[in-house]
Amino acid sequence: MTAIIYPVIYILIVLSPLALIFINGPFTDHGYLYEMGKAFALMGFVIVGMQFILSSRRKWIERPYGLDMIFSFHKAMAVLGGILILLHPVLLSLGSGNFKLLTSLSLPWYIWLGKFGLFLILIQIIISLFRIKLKFGFEKWRLSHNIIGGIFLVGAFAHSIITSHADLKLGSLQILWTGLLVVALSFYVHHKFMIPAKLQKQRYTITDVRQEVHNVWTLEMSPPEDHNRYHYYPGQFHFIKLHREVAVPDEEHHFTVSSSPTQPGVVTSSIKESGDYTSTIRHTKKGDTVSVEAPFGRFSHVLHPEDKKFVFIAGGIGITPIMSMLRYMRDNKSKFDALLIYANHSEEDIVFRKELDDMVAEGSPKLNIVHVLDHPGEGWEGETGFVDQTKLTKHIDNFKDKAFYICCPPAMRKMVLKLLKKQGVSTSQIRVEIFSL
Numbered sequence: 126m127t128a129i130i131y132p133v134i135y136i137l138i139v140l141s142p143l144a145l146i147f148i149n150g151p152f153t154d155h156g157y158l159y160e161m162g163k164a165f166a167l168m169g170f171v172i173v174g175m176q177f178i179l180s181s182r183r184k185w186i187e188r189p190y191g192l193d194m195i196f197s198f199h200k201a202m203a204v205l206g207g208i209l210i211l212l213h214p215v216l217l218s219l220g221s222g223n224f225k226l227l228t229s230l231s232l233p234w235y236i237w238l239g240k241f242g243l244f245l246i247l248i249q250i251i252i253s254l255f256r257i258k259l260k261f262g263f264e265k266w267r268l269s270h271n272i273i274g275g276i277f278l279v280g281a282f283a284h285s286i287i288t289s290h291a292d293l294k295l296g297s298l299q300i301l302w303t304g305l306l307v308v309a310l311s312f313y314v315h316h317k318f319m320i321p322a323k324l325q326k327q328r329y330t331i332t333d334v335r336q337e338v339h340n341v342w343t344l345e346m347s348p349p350e351d352h353n354r355y356h357y358y359p360g361q362f363h364f365i366k367l368h369r370e371v372a373v374p375d376e377e378h379h380f381t382v383s384s385s386p387t388q389p390g391v392v393t394s395s396i397k398e399s400g401d402y403t404s405t406i407r408h409t410k411k412g413d414t415v416s417v418e419a420p421f422g423r424f425s426h427v428l429h430p431e432d433k434k435f436v437f438i439a440g441g442i443g444i445t446p447i448m449s450m451l452r453y454m455r456d457n458k459s460k461f462d463a464l465l466i467y468a469n470h471s472e473e474d475i476v477f478r479k480e481l482d483d484m485v486a487e488g489s490p491k492l493n494i495v496h497v498l499d500h501p502g503e504g505w506e507g508e509t510g511f512v513d514q515t516k517l518t519k520h521i522d523n524f525k526d527k528a529f530y531i532c533c534p535p536a537m538r539k540m541v542l543k544l545l546k547k548q549g550v551s552t553s554q555i556r557v558e559i560f561s562l
């Protein structure tokens with residue numbers, strides 16, 4: 126139900142400046158085009174204010190949708206907010222018939238403040254949309270994103286309050302955007318300062334570090350003595366910030382919890398060395414500490430009780446959430462039918478191979494595994510190449526009665542989704558975890 130109510134509330138809040146303008150009538154004698162120019166800026170401001178709430182990782186916001194969906198929405202709304210704010214000076218000029226706002230350099234300082242805000246928000250959107258193409262590092266982007274967002278919000282607020290005092294009496298609108306500023310800033314302070322301070326005080330401890338295969342390491346984390354391990358569903362993920370003795374950056378990253386909640390007292394993450402930060406994971410030592418924010422995500426069969434027969438499709442390290450679910454099924458002696466299609470480059474890359482084989486032998490869940498290798502060594506008798514139509518139809522007897530859980534690299538995901546669509550699988554049967562937010 127909340128999944129429907131939240132969007133309605135969101136739309137009502139974003140449209141509220143428009144409604145107030147129409148209810149109270151034009152505040153100047155420039156007419157509705159000019160007022161729309163003001164309303165667009167206010168709606169843009171409301172959207173930016175709501176961005177702070179959307180990205181605050183509050184559980185009650187995230188739970189109905191999953192964090193990936195919230196962040197996709199956050200991205201789309203940033204573009205919409207940017208367009209509305211960009212149209213603001215254009216409509217004001219068209220509405221008043223006076224284009225000095227766009228062309229003149231001799232403008233009051235609070236108008237320049239607005240122009241500076243517009244410039245900042247456009248830079249922010251362009252960098253965010255094209256970060257990878259622009260080779261802008263994630264940490265640098267995150268820092269600039271937080272700083273620019275905060276400066277914009279306060280600057281835009283000052284601009285709008287001062288300009289409205291100068292020529293209008295917009296009492297109800299001023300109350301609305303003052304309230305929004307206070308709410309947005311309190312979410313920001315809570316997310317950026319209060320939560321990290323709390324997590325810092327309640328650090329987990331690394332109690333084991335194991336090498337799974339040549340480039341994947343499992344970290345086991347235990348809560349502080351006077352705390353219980355947090356509750357989670359198999360397949361969910363957490364944000365962790367390792368505090369290590371070796372001189373490596375204290376960055377926050379998200380990783381799936383590869384253990385099952387049935388394992389008492391600890392959580393594990395299995396991490397592949399794939400980039401700047403993850404390539405330092407092997408330097409983690411027992412006794413290092415870690416701030417943990419959790420749990421997040423909806424990629425869990427427990428959250429979809431309607432699913433009874435499973436096809437898990439994993440590529441490489443995408444096995445981790447699936448492993449968590451399979452471990453949970455095993456520990457609960459579940460009799461679910463499950464097929465795991467697990468793609469890797471070579472046999473050396475297959476993570477958790479022995480444990481998966483043991484699960485097949487134990488029979489709960491009733492698990493079949495199809496390994497697919499694109500660089501098979503000599504003597505490999507299993508499937509080779511990529512996951513394709515032939516392999517899917519060979520190993521899946523009926524596509525209609527299964528739930529498909531997919532976690533793999535982007536190219537494979539795209540291909541698998543296309544193949545499933547061809548087989549008539551509906552989107553309601555498909556759950557996807559994406560390893561980037």
Ligand SMILES: Cc1cc2nc3c(=O)[nH]c(=O)nc-3n(C[C@H](O)[C@H](O)[C@H](O)COP(=O)(O)OP(=O)(O)OC[C@H]3O[C@@H](n4cnc5c(N)ncnc54)[C@H](O)[C@@H]3O)c2cc1C
Nearest residue numbers: 263377378379380381395396397400401402403445560561
């Ligand atoms: C829900 C989810 C679950 C995941 N589970 C696992 C898992 O179980 N095991 C595993 O090995 N990997 C997992 N990942 C992927 C993992 O988070 C990234 O591989 C890792 O953060 C990349 O960091 P890097 O600096 O080593 O790589 P880089 O090559 O430096 O960065 C690669 C990309 O990772 C992203 N990234 C980099 N730094 C951060 C950061 N601090 N916060 C967020 N994103 C960042 C950016 O998109 C960047 O472009 C998961 C990701 C998500 C979203």
